[in-house]
Amino acid sequence: MATLAALALLLCISMTSMDGCAAAQYKVGGLDAWGVPPSSKPDVYVRWAKSVPVKLGDALFFLYPPSQDSAVQLTAKAFAACDVSDPLLKLEDGNSASTSPSPSGPTSAAPPRGAATRARSSSCD
DSSP, X not given: OHHHHHHHHHHHHHHHHHHHHOOXXXXXXXXXXXXXXXXTOTTHHXXXXXXXXXXXXXXEEEEOOTTTOOEEEEOHHHHHTTOOSSOSEEEOSSEEEEEXXXXXXXXXXXXXXXXXXXXXXXXXX
C-alpha cells in the first residue's frame, strides 16, 4: 500500500512539473522592436502585455539597436518610481533574453539609456 501511495505521489509531482517544462518565448512588443514607443503608439507595450499570457519561467526577448538602447529588469518599486539606477538585470547586446526570476510577481523592463527623457516619458512625465 505504501508503494502505491508513493507511486501516486510521484505521478502527481511529475504531472504538475510537466507544465513548468513547457516555457514559452515571447518577443517583447511583437513585431515592433524594443525601444521608446513612437508617439503614434504610446501604449504599444501595454497592449502587447495584455495580449500575451506570460507565465513564470517564460522567456522574454528584447530586440533593439545596442548602440541606442538596452533593457533593464527592475523591482516593482523601482519601476513605479521610474528609477533605473540599480537594476536587477541589465541587457545591452541588442538580442537579449530574460526570464521572470521569482513567483512573487513580475518585474518590469525599460530601456535605461536616456531614461529620464526617452524611455520613461510616457509613464513618468
